[in-house]
Amino acid sequence: MISISRIKRLICQQQNKPCVNLSNKIRPQKIQFKSTKDLFEYSKKRCVDALNLEKPYEHALIVDTKKNIVISEYVGDSKKCRLEDLNHLDLDKKNTAIIHGHPDSAPISTVDIKTMLDSGVYQVVAFNSRGEFSIVSRTPCEVKNINKKLMNLSMDAYNEHPVPHTLYNPFMHSMLSKHMPLMGLRYVSNYTCLK
Numbered sequence: 001m002i003s004i005s006r007i008k009r010l011i012c013q014q015q016n017k018p019c020v021n022l023s024n025k026i027r028p029q030k031i032q033f034k035s036t037k038d039l040f041e042y043s044k045k046r047c048v049d050a051l052n053l054e055k056p057y058e059h060a061l062i063v064d065t066k067k068n069i070v071i072s073e074y075v076g077d078s079k080k081c082r083l084e085d086l087n088h089l090d091l092d093k094k095n096t097a098i099i100h101g102h103p104d105s106a107p108i109s110t111v112d113i114k115t116m117l118d119s120g121v122y123q124v125v126a127f128n129s130r131g132e133f134s135i136v137s138r139t140p141c142e143v144k145n146i147n148k149k150l151m152n153l154s155m156d157a158y159n160e161h162p163v164p165h166t167l168y169n170p171f172m173h174s175m176l177s178k179h180m181p182l183m184g185l186r187y188v189s190n191y192t193c194l195k
């Protein structure tokens with residue numbers, strides 16, 4: 001049976017309006033952080049704490065790094081976190097970052113990069129349970145056919161996916177290190193398990 005919240009979401013989608021009753025959205029703390037570093041530390045704690053619970057889950061925040069505020073916050077599950085209203089939010093996109101946790105401790109995924117490109121925000125950050133980061137940012141050197149290049153990277157990552165699975169994170173790290181600069185994007189990580 002279809003739920004009331006699902007009906008509300010469908011109506012919002014049809015009217016192209018932001019939906020206020022998202023099931024996984026929580027009210028963010030209204031804090032004006034003194035610096036972007038403080039905002040980043042707060043967001044990191046929110047994401048990493050969720051990864052260290054008995055039942056770890058993916059937590060996500062959309063933040064404005066100019067005003068140093070959290071725009072919105074979401075609770076996901078052990079595999080993903082939906083940001084359903086991302087494209088309906090009133091964002092200063094050049095100063096907006098998506099910060100989230102990865103329960104599987106993988107670096108930034110091609111889905112994360114696609115979300116960044118499609119939504120127009122400038123950065124996506126993933127944390128693992130140890131609080132290490134993996135970041136992809138846009139630059140003025142972004143290539144014109146970036147979506148095609150990203151799709152190719154996605155397919156290559158899928159086809160060349162290493163076995164056993166424990167090799168996946170270093171594999172993805174090396175793919176990102178090689179391919180992000182070719183797309184005019186910037187990739188940085190301090191994940192220690194990737195080297």
Ligand SMILES: [Zn+2]
Nearest residue numbers: 100109112126
């Ligand atoms: Zn992700």
